[in-house]
Amino acid sequence: MQNLSKNQQIIFDLIDKSPEPLKAYSILFNVQKKGIKAPLQVYRALDKLVEIGKIHKIESRNAFIACQNSSCQISKATAFSICESCEKVTEINNSNLSKYLTSFKDKNGMKYNKYNLEFFGLCKKCISKKS
Amino acid sequence: MQNLSKNQQIIFDLIDKSPEPLKAYSILFNVQKKGIKAPLQVYRALDKLVEIGKIHKIESRNAFIACQNSSCQISKATAFSICESCEKVTEINNSNLSKYLTSFKDKNGMKYNKYNLEFFGLCKKCISKKS
DNA sequence: TTACAAAGTGTTATATTATAACAATTTAAC
């Protein structure tokens, strides 16, 4: 794996140190002091980082999170849990799940080379708040 | 299940007869002759239709498809296959898969009440075109 | 080491997707 370019590194560092998924324009706002001024600069870096698997897009939230799991091969098999109350997002690393889904074959015979799974629920903190 | 309102019915009919997922502004364009003039009218109907499980949102495509599967309980457990070449989308109805995912428990102990899964690959037609 | 291609950058403009706010109307329940 080659090194990241300047913009890619700046944006990856920001996402990687964030405890929560970041949205593109929030990233833009946060890197303007580093000279990244336009949305396109952000989106290009995001596209590349997603492509090489350093970050993932949480599709239901239009937000980006650093990969927690070097073994999800280049973003081909991703799963997340999302708390619908506090919006905490965690990447799921479960070999049973990934084996099951990677080898899943639909009855139509189509073979998949990629998947993205998002689970929704309440995290432990939010469940205990409710009681 | 109660009846749909006027706008909801118009928009559902359009989505239901479409062979492919429809995007909100394409829906808007197609229902303007029926008196629906503003994006909000479309989005409100879409929100409601998703909520009651008559349609699903394909998150990776920002597009909407009619439910093919009355048994996916009110949009709580959805799975789709998406052809990355022709963009054909099919709702997967596989009880093994839904059982596996509905009962899936992460090691963090979080229990999920909802999931959405999108598989990506090439459909049969697109595979044969390539050869 | 020079040429060439590929990848990355900077910039302006614009396209696409989605919601806020407010008033009016229709529908469903009591």
Next chain:
DNA sequence: GTTAAATTGTTATAATATAACACTTTGTAA
């Protein structure tokens, strides 16, 4: 019938994402 809930209509605006073009840097190989 009265009230509450859901739906509609409308204008404006917010949020997300890409097009097009010129230029620069980086990697590769003759």
